[in-house]
Amino acid sequence: MSGGIAYVLDMNRDFEGKVNQEMVELSGIEDPTEIAFVRGLIEDHHHYTGSELAARILLDFTRALPRFVKVLPTDYKRVMQEEAVKAAEAKKAEYPLPILPGNPVRTLHEESKKREHQHEAREKKKDDLMDIEESVGDAKAEKKRSALVLDKTRGFMKYQRRAEKYRNAKTRTRDWQELSQRLNEDELKYQTARCMDCGVPFCQSDTGCPISNIIPKWNELVFQNQWKDALNRLLMTNNFPEFTGRVCPAP
Secondary structure, eight states: OBTTBEEEEOTTSOSGGGSOTTTEEEEOOOOHHHHHHHHHHHHHHHHHHOOHHHHHHHHTHHHHGGGEEEEEEHHHHHHHHHHHHHHHHHHHHTOOOOOOTTOHHHHHHHHHHHHHHHHHHHHHHHHHHHHHHHTTTOHHHHHHHHHTTSOOTTHHHHSOOOOOEEOOHHHHTTSSSOSEEOOOHHHHHHHHHTOOOOSSOGGGSTTSOTTOOOHHHHHHHHHTTOHHHHHHHHHHHOSOHHHHTTTOSOO
16 A cells, blocks of 8 residues: 555456445556556565565566556545645645836845845855764765765756776786776766656666666665665676676666
8 A cells, every 4th residue: 555545466357346446446557657656666575575476577567567456545536636736726826926127026025035045055054064063073974965965856967977987008908907997986976866767767668678677776776875785676687787787887
């Protein structure tokens, strides 16, 4: 269940006859955001329980998706619709009217905004000073704060791709080290921040990752410095991520 909503895997196509449809409404899952949410639930279930059924579903999620049934109680649906109407009305009521040039109200509005920005700047300065004091001798907390600076919502459009650069040929012929210079942790954060919330990620479709790696979840874990969990995510679909990482630039 999820907030009054259930998602049922109807393997035998007989679930409809077992439900009292006077109390609930049955439907498929078509909204891209909802599809991504359901897949995320299955990924988390497999990650924490090692479920074999969840692994088989993730391996061929596109074919399994039509067999999922969304169970929505009629009363809960009515409440959701009422809340949506209230939210729309509240948003409409909050819409600011345009201020005409030269209007005294505009001057007052701008002064008010200026005072508000100055107050926010002072508060931010205080917070920064407190953060600096708290960060003394605490490297982990500092790393965690630095991760929050990046905007992952529009990362693909804001940050340029970070690619490994080839080492100078004269240098690398003298040793047995890598051909390229590995990215540091800050560069990796920028790179993983470029993976946005796509709803239904192209990298997980039939024409995406050929071995069904769960790229968005993996990128999110790397972004949060959860390296062990990130490795476990790759091992869910790939026994040798260190090998395929030589071919595919993602891992």
